[in-house]
Amino acid sequence: MTSSTDQPGGSYAPFAYATVPNAVLYRRVMQAFVRAKERFTVHLRPEDVRSALEDDGPPIAEDAIVAALDKLADPLWGNLLAFPDSSRVTAIEDFYRRRMLYQLSHQGEAAERALRQYDDSLGSRGALQAVALEDIAILLRSLRDALAHPDGHLDEARVHQDLRSLRDRFTELADNAVVFMGSVQRSIDLQDADLDAFLAYKDRLIGYLERFIADLVTRGAQISQLLGRFTPDDVARLCEIAAHREAQDSAPGLAPGPPTGAGPARPAPTGVGQAPGATAPDHAAELAATWLRRWEGLTDWFVATPARDSEAKLLRARARSAIPSLLAVVAALHDRNSGRSDRSADFLTLASWFAALPDEPSRHRLWRTAFGLTSARHLSSTLETEEAWERERVGPATPWADAPALQVSPQLRKTGSYERRGRQNRVTDRSNAKALLADRAREQSEQTAAARRRVLTDGPVPLSGFSVLDRESFRLFLALLGDGLAALRPGGATAEISTSDGGLRLVITPLPDAPPMSLRTVDGTLSGPDHLVDIALVGTVEV
Template sequence: MSAGHEGRTIDTETSLPDRAGEAAGADHEAEPRLALYAYLTAEHRRSYLAIMRLFTATLLPDLSPNEVAAALAPLEREGAIEAGESDPEVIADRLKRLHDWGNLVKGRRETIASSIAEFVRGAFRYQVNKLAVRVQRDVDELLRVPEGAREVSRELLPAIERGLTQLGGTLSKAITAERQGGSVAKRAREELAEQVTTLFLQHAELAVTVRDFYAYLGQVVTRHNLEPDEISGFRNLLVEYIQMVVEDVLRHTPTIADSLKGLARGRSELLRLLGPNDQLGGAVERARGRSRTDWQELTDWFVDRPGRPSQVTALREATARAIGSLLASVKRATAGGGLLPGRRSELLELASWFDWAEPAEAHSIYAAAFGLYSSRHLLPAPEHDGDDEHTPWRDGPVVDVTVSVRSRGDRGARGRASRILDDPFTQETLLAEARKADQRRAAAVFELAAAAPKLEETELSSDALGVFCELLTLAMAQRERDTDQGSAADPVRGLRLTLQPTEEEPTRIKTVSGVLTLHGARVALTTEQPEVRSS
């Protein structure tokens, strides 16, 4: 398999595994792991967070409910957790729930207690699960993240470029030292492992900062009401920073791609020298850079493959879209004419009134502002829109206000109707289809007119049968009550069908699809001069 980037090719010794199969298996295996996040949305989540922070703050924790209760007592006095949450009985229940979710595992240690109840509580000691440590670490990191943009670690690009260049030379020295054996080979392997680990750590940090920055950028381009200072900041973000990031990426990518091409030839030797660490025993989670998949993912970040663009290409395309969206937002915000000024400041002032108002005053303000009063529910009450009945409205889910309501205070549709495009190709196609259908109908009418003298002896085609059934339906609908006779004609070609009642044998019309039998009716076809209407 080969991967190309601007004329370059990178040969890989084995193809990528079936990602679809891996994803399906991973989703099935991940179901128990998803329960590790349950405590983040459960009731009393502040207590669960405090407990998990206690278990993840030290190495090899082994705590009993009494020890956890003693550690959480100061938090309860400070108001960080709800009152009564530091009670040992309550803590024992919280620890049991965390154990059921998989965040904690049972520990084993002798317990010294002064009472049977204390012994029962202390007999169950808990330790933290490895995956739960990662979950809590990610949660704490997420809570510390500011709302603004995250700076892209551009300085890591030249570091990755130098690291790949040095890694090629280190690999050659390690292969040579492997033949000598002894301490020389050991030092060469350690140096090789150090460079590989550093390289993948640098790339992981770069990829994370790029993803976070462009996620923030996607948030920015959807903004409609911009303050003057925000416009200035977004202009700098647009003109300077984004362009600088893309230029750095594009400048270092060719050299990085060449280095990856050279390392691809010796990848088998590289992975062999970075073989498994026998000191860790059985199955372990190895560091990045020790498998073919890791190196393929690193290559795919910088190098395009047929049908699979690299992250560099995706970054360039996302930048072009973001620049266009940001330009449109800045132009809309700084334009002199156009729509009426936004009502953002008025809505913020109204929100501040609701914030300090008492419940009775808030109802009056609401009625005065929106003209709405107490509603009468004719249907069952809707479900609560919060996480639970204890969630205040200010902590509940945010309602997305549309642009028309936010800017103009109305819900009416705006904008002119779309212009009808002139499409000559489609027009000619439709005209050709209409002409073809008209020719087929003319041929069918001519066939019926020719078969009129001997209608029951002639076999009608499918098109002629269609016209015949059409006229027959109209004639039956126009029958007179007294004579039970009806007729219908084709006004364009003058073919008339007359339907008369009869007690003779049924009329049989032969067609390519079978025989049409009419009981108690006789059919006659005549040709007359079509009507000419003058305007």
């Protein structure tokens, strides 16, 4: 017995034809065999392949087609199977002519379909499917209704069909969402784009994202509630029904053989796809475990837990963040097309000027003009010094000890320092302004302390139990309540938050069975679901 690693290419040798120099012809030939098999045509002759290739592209010589067929049928690759063609032999001379029939091998078909899936994935743009959300909710209601049948009887065919449809729609939704958000990110990361085309695309995309976000908020909440109505026993029962029906459909035969060169296939006692030696109950248990993992994946996608956010929430956040990112790209494109100047553009322009100058003195003059690196103005030389430099022809390389002495103008001593004459400015007295600010700070502190005292509770109390709140107290209470509700996870039992200075702590607990509450304030009435709140001081903060 030989191992798959004994052959060049190993178990992935059937993919080799996609990377060789003649890969285009090999792909066309393999696609012709795949299309023929879809029409239930198993064997093809070279002339059949040539006819099929002429239908979808330029004609190819028969010798080239025969050479490609022989290479694909080579055991090294194993994409095709070759059989002697004796069906059209009419004379003894025909036995000496090489006539072959070619058939798509199992490995070759799998390789070509994998390459087709790869090509389709590269060309796919993906989509955010709001209709899929509605379909998932409808299928979950159908499963819930099936479990709630009055006599306890389940239509197993209907349950199985609903589960398969639910799996397909959810898989399509998740895969397309990943592809779509990737394409949006590539659009955001683009560097060169036509402004008008991108603006039109941006308007349509933002509208599309806003509609999907709205649908995801409403439909996602419905799906999360529907999933919460299924008990673990209900889920296990549904998965067992689907596994039992699929196990019945498993056809007897050989288990999937090892890769090319890895030895002969072994007989499987039950169905294709199960482990060798497995019994029918074992196969059904494996299928049930697979369906249970799919259900858990669906639940994780829509239902959040205290430990993690749901995938739907993450997708919603990613879609929302894409909108300001798109607007930032639009702003960048506007700036680019409006000729906005920045430091990098200035330096690039200056570099082009330097490159266009003919000699070094011109470049030095441009350097001094651009950056202002000239001699110090307070050390200006006299006319006598400049004449001496001209006579001696002093250059930049002349040592300072050999150069003529610099004659400094005596005016420097007279004008080198400056002292203002006259009376000094009076210092402004700001004691009244400081006292006013201190009074305002004290007044605000007292108002905050009073508001805190009015919202404190002596233990947990319902929202409906609060008395009328003034404007300052209600503003503080509303801020605490908003932070507490934001920290309360879906399905969570309680949440605890503290103010930014750590002075107050709020513990909030939902009351699902309580009637709606009304909280009265001096400006009106706040209505909503009732909660149990506990507001207390923390530490020794003085209020």
